[in-house]
Amino acid sequence: MKSNWWKDAVVYQIYPRSFNDSNGDGIGDLQGIIEKLNYIKKLGVDIIWLSPVYESPNDDNGYDISDYRKIMNEFGTMRDWEEMLAEIHKRDMKLMMDLVVNHTSDEHHWFQEARKSKDNPYRDYYIWRPGKEGREPNNWESVFGGSVWQYDSLTSEYYLHIFSRKQPDLNWENEKVRQEVYEMMKFWLDKGVNGFRMDVINFISKIEGLPDAPNPENKQYVSGEKFFINGPKIHDYLQELHKEVLANYEVVTVGEMPGATVEDALLYTAEDRKEVDMIFTFEHMDLDKQKDGSKWDIKPLKLTDLKENLSKWQKGLQNKGWNSLYWNNHDQPRVVSRFGNDKEYRMESAKMLATCLHMMKGTPYIYQGEEIGMTNVAFHSIDEYKDIETLNMYNEAVRINHPQQVMESIYAKGRDNARTPMQWDDSKNAGFTTGEPWLKVNPNYKEVNVETALKDPNSIFYYYQKLISLRKEHEIIVHGDFSLLYEYDEQIFSYTRTYQNEMLIVMANFSDGETLFELPNTIIYETKQLLIHNYDVREEEKIEVCILRPWEARVYKLIN
Missing domain, CATH: 3.20.20.80 (Glycosidases)
Incomplete structure (x- = not known):
């Protein structure tokens, strides 16, 4: 791309x-x-x-x-x-x-005109229908509750509003x-x-x-x-x-x-x-x-x-x-x-x-x-x-x-x-x-x-601020391919990003408790760099097996 x-x-x-x-x-x-x-x-x-x-x-x-x-x-x-x-x-x-x-808005000039008569030039800027057998034109429910239709006695027709009755829908067919x-x-x-x-x-x-x-x-x-x-x-x-x-x-x-x-x-x-x-x-x-x-x-x-x-x-x-x-x-x-x-x-x-x-x-x-x-x-x-x-x-x-x-x-x-x-x-x-x-x-x-x-x-x-600056320093964050790890774990959200000869590994603990993180043996690297972390972590700490503390996050850059 x-x-x-x-x-x-x-x-x-x-x-x-x-x-x-x-x-x-x-x-x-x-x-x-x-x-x-x-x-x-x-x-x-x-x-x-x-x-x-x-x-x-x-x-x-x-x-x-x-x-x-x-x-x-x-x-x-x-x-x-x-x-x-x-x-x-x-x-x-x-x-x-x-x-x-x-x-x-129903207070927009277009709608104010559209209400006036069925042959007004602005009438078809909105969606109007006659009632059907004594009720609204259809049975759709508004996002904000109630019917999507509002009766307008000026022309004895209903107009459509997916949201509030004061938000009439525009007619994009026009x-x-x-x-x-x-x-x-x-x-x-x-x-x-x-x-x-x-x-x-x-x-x-x-x-x-x-x-x-x-x-x-x-x-x-x-x-x-x-x-x-x-x-x-x-x-x-x-x-x-x-x-x-x-x-x-x-x-x-x-x-x-x-x-x-x-x-x-x-x-x-x-x-x-x-x-x-x-x-x-x-x-x-x-x-x-x-x-x-x-x-x-x-x-x-x-x-x-x-x-x-x-x-x-x-x-x-x-x-x-x-x-x-x-x-x-x-x-x-x-x-x-x-x-x-x-x-x-x-x-x-x-x-x-x-x-x-x-x-x-x-x-x-x-x-x-x-x-x-x-x-x-x-x-x-x-x-x-x-x-x-x-x-x-x-x-x-x-x-x-x-x-x-x-x-x-x-x-x-x-x-x-x-x-x-x-x-x-x-x-x-x-x-x-x-x-x-x-x-x-x-x-x-x-x-x-x-x-x-x-x-x-x-x-x-x-x-x-650091997350944003990292994005500008490391192309892998913008362009790297994504792959999920630990698919079925209910505490750890971990994934990798890969780009050229680099890999990011993201570790995140979504819980109030400690949890064990084990690096998949398919991930092989020569050097690692700790990019960001929300707890104190020693740079030299091994990542093959580590304990993630409550709500801990770490991101490492791995290079082959």
Whole structure:
């Protein structure tokens, strides 16, 4: 595969509402980001992915856009945005913007026009249907609960919304819609944006006819995702988008693609197909939920399941496509609480999880606060939560479950776990704001914060910094082939990377106990170099047989 600049890169995601507030209104903003760019640069990352800052009524925290070419007042002005971009580029970093084009806000000009009449020029920008025998046009369930259809009395028809009722889906069958999207993308690219993270981009093609989904249990609404995920024209649309827009710029693209398999990803990311550079898979994020349950039906993670899944993606895309590597983002709980131990071994397990991920083949993504080991939060009352998905689930679930049981699911999986304000120091509100934060700060900010991390040479921050610098020093980390070891071990996650005459061996203990590591006798080497470790280790220590301490990680470079 030809080398592309984004293969060597590391991405840092900023969720602007929760990052840094410069004006004391309790909401993070663009000037707040500018204030912290030196901190991000110190970490060593190459690309900043910025969650939406476009004009929005905030039904889904900015993922419901009412004007794609304006900046939300809460975040600042276009001038602020342009200053931020210039400051990012001045520090030799790049900016990836969020592209949200499966749906708009119902307050977008297009939708306001579309509602007015069935013959309005904007009507076909969205997906409208008459009711069917006194009910919705089909039985699909929204991602946020309830029907995907909302009745609009102005024209006595329903419009489709896969997400919130305030997020009507765009009709990609309409060429005018596609051209509007392409022109909007060019608007931002011409301003100097270096790429896009494409929100649920594999939802944009729906199956013809929008039929009912199978419903053996005769529920009111059921999952219709087979009819709108990876739909019949998705590759046509992405190839057209590439040809019309992306081919004319040197940019990076990552598609958020729930429900995409390795086989799908090979089609989406193969260089000769010209669609996207990489995708976000969700499969490893579903391994701690009950089979056939919702994300809220939690179960303990089985390490063999995680190894099998990540290995499948590593091997499946090897030398054909490209992986994006992530544990955290604005939609996922904090990984140190989820797959690690955020109590006795918070530092060790956060470093181990980072090692395990960053040494794989692909482009790593770091979510704000991950680099200091921020954890999940457990607010006492549902009234302290803000996320629409969480609130909708709670209101449904408490009808049949004990409230505390529902809260336990929220503590584990709620999206607000990722959205609590960034913890900068131990002052009031963690230094995030001088005002009242839009979402409460995690109470552990006195111990877990940037200021403390930067003073401690053994902190998680400096460990991430070293992982990033190793990636730039050793080509094997970017280009080496992946091979899993210890496939059936429930404590050890170990794998090798091979490139030319070199091998990396990664050892990671996913448990609170010590465990024995034995080097397979098929691995032969002349010299070894200890690249990174989260416990004190003697360089000369033999690796043929060693004890891995709780949540220990080591990476050796072996040379023949």
